[in-house]
Amino acid sequence: MENFRLDPWGHIYIEEYEKLFKYFGLSPTKDLLKRIESIGGKSRLYSRGIVFAHRDLDKFLDVIERGGKAALVTGFMPSGPFHFGHKMVADQIIYFQKMGARAFIAMADAEAYAVRRIPRKKILENAKIYVANLIALGVRPERATFYMQTNYEPAYYRLMQMASSKVTISELKAIYGDVEPGKIIAVFTQVADILHPMLDEFGRYEAVVVPVGPDQDPHIRLTRDIAERLRSDVPGLSKPASTYHKLMRGLDGGEKMSSSRxxxxxxxxxxxxxxxxxxxxxxxxxxxxxxxxxxxxxxxxxxxxxxxxxxxxxxxxxxxxxxxxxxxxxxxxxxxxxxxxxxxxxxxxxxxxxxxxxxxxxxxxxxxxxx
Ligand code: SF4
Known part of the structure; x- marks a missing residue:
């Protein structure tokens, strides 16, 4: 386990995906392939192992199968051009919408400003470009809520505040290493992104799934813990499910596609x-x-x-x-x-x-x- 910490703000390439099963308790999606395809139809995402692991996806599928309210949550940091790595996430949104889920899609403008230091004007322009790309690719806007992290509903910010009181600074350091104030706020913003569809104000969805790259798993683990800790104060919260996709490498042979190259x-x-x-x-x-x-x-x-x-x-x-x-x-x-x-x-x-x-x-x- 030593030296194997995932960094959501780093640029690591996960060479050995298998380690994730062992270290972080993820399950392979191939074991659920038949069930997934019987609900959503055939998809290269799953049949080709692009989405290769999950946590609690089976529980999410239970809710879908009995016609319950299910939501997908994802976010895009509008910090650079919309590329084929983003398209892979769009394909997943489209697939979960086809299964019957509503999509909540955050434009992570708070994070782009705090962590990547992108000028606000550029972020807002990029956000429009991202949303237009997603819809052009086939995301159905009538089954989606697109929102900016800095321009949303009061209950979302209440949840963020409450979540921040359930974690200690040493816990954050253990997960993220050094943390600055902007990063800490970005962490709780993401927690609210993931959990807010379960609140009454947003439709009280009983199951939420979050498709991410494995480098984002620290956020998922923290959010699952916080959902547990908040449950007595915030009715309706439960642990979100998650799926993990392989990260596309750079065309130049680099570890990951990067806006800076x-x-x-x-x-x-x-x-x-x-x-x-x-x-x-x-x-x-x-x-x-x-x-x-x-x-x-x-x-x-x-x-x-x-x-x-x-x-x-x-x-x-x-x-x-x-x-x-x-x-x-x-x-x-x-x-x-x-x-x-x-x-x-x-x-x-x-x-x-x-x-x-x-x-x-x-x-x-x-x-x-x-x-
Ligand atoms: S580009 Fe060359 S190495 Fe790549 S799949 Fe085609 S023939 Fe094979």
Whole structure:
């Protein structure tokens, strides 16, 4: 367990996902696959192990199956461009909405300001771009509440205040290491994000699920403890369920897509030619020479182009075909990148057309603060 602390504000790459099962008591989603798909239909998120672990998802599914009120909570820090890593979260929102859940979607503007030091004007502009992207991807606004962390309902802030009295500073230090005032407020803001749909004021949802990357697990564990501690004062609270997705690596072969390295991500809003050029320069699992690749085959497990197929671009038949051709040395990276580029172009053209329409009316869906 030593040296294995997840840092929600760090940039670690979780190399050994299996450790999470052991150290943090997560369960594999593959054991629930049939049940998940019988409710929500087939999804690459689960069948391909992109969402690979959970806590209490079975209890969440119980509520869905008996027609109870279920909600999904997620948040986006509007600190940089909306990229394919964010799209993976959007896919999960869409899937849970299909199952019947309502989505509560926070624009984590408080956190972007306190932790990332992004200017407010930029944050507000990004929030509109994020909401328009989510709707353009298929998030149904009539089954969603989009909100800014600094511009919401009084009961949300009451919950944040009450939660802060249930934790000691040493507990926070044990989970997060050094904590500054802005970070502490961001922690309790996230606690309120996760728990507030269970309050009467927001519809009293009986089950809440939070899809996160494993680096966000400290927030989840703390929030579950706080829900327990607050239960006698706040009726209706229960421990939230959570699901864990793998983090997309950077296109440049870096550990994670990062807004500070434009070559590491493809934004859904960037000029299509720029996006294609990033794809053509992406890190692959190809061999040093064409002869070697024909002889030994490529290594799709290491390849970022393959990761784009796996997470976003290819259906099951195509994915299998690419994998086999790559492994068998039947395709070279240059040729394969052209196939991926065609799919990427088609996707972005369609997405950007929808985005431009929705962006014109995006303030109908989110209420922005004055500053
Ligand atoms: S052939 Fe395709 S999947 Fe295989 S390493 Fe090259 S780009 Fe990646």
């Amino acid at each position: 434009p070559e590491s991500y493809i934004s859904l809003n960037e000029p299509i030619e720029t996006a294609i050029s990033k794809l053509m320069n992406a890190y692959t699992g190809g061999r040093a020479t064409a002869e070697e690749q024909r002889r030994l085959g490529g290594i799709p497990e290491k390849c970022m182009v393959y990761e784009l197929y796996l997470y976003h671009l290819a259906d099951d038949d195509m994915l299998r075909e690419i994998y086999e051709k790559c492994k068998g040395g039947k395709i070279l990276c240059g040729e394969d990148k052209k196939i991926a580029a065609k799919l990427l172009r088609e996707f972005l053209e369609e997405h950007q057309r929808k985005f431009n329409e929705i962006y014109k009316v995006v303030e109908d869906y989110i209420s922005l603060p004055r500053y």
